[in-house]
Ligand SMILES: Nc1ncnc2c1ncn2[C@@H]1O[C@H](COP(=O)(O)OP(=O)(O)OP(=O)(O)O)[C@@H](O)[C@H]1O
Ligand SMILES: O=C(O)C1=C[C@@H](O)[C@@H](O)[C@H](O)C1
């Protein structure tokens with residue numbers, strides 16, 4: 001019944017592992033960025049940032065998070081920055097079990113360059129200082145991410161994670 005929140009940097013594998021975990025536990029999977037896009041009438045994350053700015057995005061993001069009720073049997077892939085704004089991490093901790101997918105900036109860079117994904121207002125694949133940016137954000141955000149109940153390496157297999165979760169669910 002308890003929700004499971006996956007937190008971590010963009011490209012850390014929240015969607016990939018989250019979908020697998022949801023299937024494994026027979027939970028529903030939701031992605032908060034998708035909930036935001038729906039809340040905003042289908043506008044992309046890039047469009048929201050461009051037109052209304054990051055503070056507006058963070059307001060909507062927090063509002064959307066607070067609509068998630070505890071014990072909804074959901075696996076939730078959170079936005080990369082979500083835990084680091086407003087009271088979001090505190091809310092996440094009251095609304096379910098939280099898991100930080102810890103992936104190094106170097107690995108994140110490799111994944112970002114390997115895979116096509118252009119809807120990232122804060123991380124531009126063409127930016128020559130992308131690695132620096134990833135290191136900076138990773139270091140700034142660890143304070144919030146590490147408040148999660150569990151910290152696991154990004155490569156953790158779903159079977160291994162499920163075993164660890166037995167103690168919590
Ligand atoms: N364990 C893994 N090992 C190697 N590559 C992975 C792993 N998990 C995910 N990936 C790859 O990394 C990329 C990012 O993964 P994914 O989309 O799941 O991350 P995310 O945290 O949901 O990112 P975003 O913040 O963009 O939603 C994908 O192309 C995926 O195939
Ligand atoms: O890392 C971030 O701050 C973000 C990550 C994405 O999931 C989106 O929520 C948005 O692009 C911001």
Ligand SMILES: [Mg+2]
Nearest residue numbers: 014015031077
């Ligand atoms: Mg994702």
